[in-house]
Every structure is written in C-alpha cells, then in structure tokens.
Amino acid sequence: MSVDRRFANTQARRLRFCKYFVQADGEEYFAEITSALMRAKNDVVAAMVIDEWLVEQTERPAPADIHRLVRKHNGVDEEPVFDLGTPPTEAEMEEHRAWVREMEKTLAKRKLA
DSSP, X not given: OOOOHHHHHHHHXXXXXSXXXXXXXXHHHHHHHHHHHTTSSSHHXXXXXXXXXXXXXXXXXXXXXXXXXXXXXXXXXXXXXXXXXXXXXXXXXXXXXXHHHHHHHHHHHHHHO
C-alpha cells in the first residue's frame, strides 16, 4: 500500500506552523514534502513522520529530513530515488543562458577593474 497524494499533502501542510516557514515558497515546498511522504509504506507511517518532526523539532524541515524519516519508519535503509521532474522548456533554458552570459560579462568587468 502506498500513500495517496491528497493524504500526503494534508500531512505536509501541518508543517506550516514550524519556524522559518516562508509562505512565498510554500507550494514548491509542499510538493517536495508531499513527494517524500508518498514514499511511505502507508498512511500511518506518513503521519508518524510528521508527528515525529512536530514533536521533536521547531524549525521547518528540509525535504531531505522528511525523506530520511520516511526511510527510517519504512524500516528500509534504501537509497533515495530521485525524481528530476519535468525538464526545463527551451524558453527557460534560453533565459538561463542569457543570465549566464550577463554574469560572465559582469565578472569580466570586475577582473579588469
């Protein structure tokens, strides 16, 4: 049995009461935490992971923290499986390339000064 996305997301949103939770990056953050919780072997384990964090910690966890706790409570010392998500679009890649070119120009100017 695996954890349903809706249940995992509900559990992930319990973390919004932790210190240093930033509303601006909330949806991306919750998507990462939800993904980690969906790797739990069942709903009980997913809830246990969040319960443990809220009882023992006060600051917002990194997704790696949740992945670690899920592996611990699953009783398996498995290697994490990485989901690279959707590849960037060509427009996003071009925007990144333009940014890199600008940074290279800025660095070259600083070296000349």
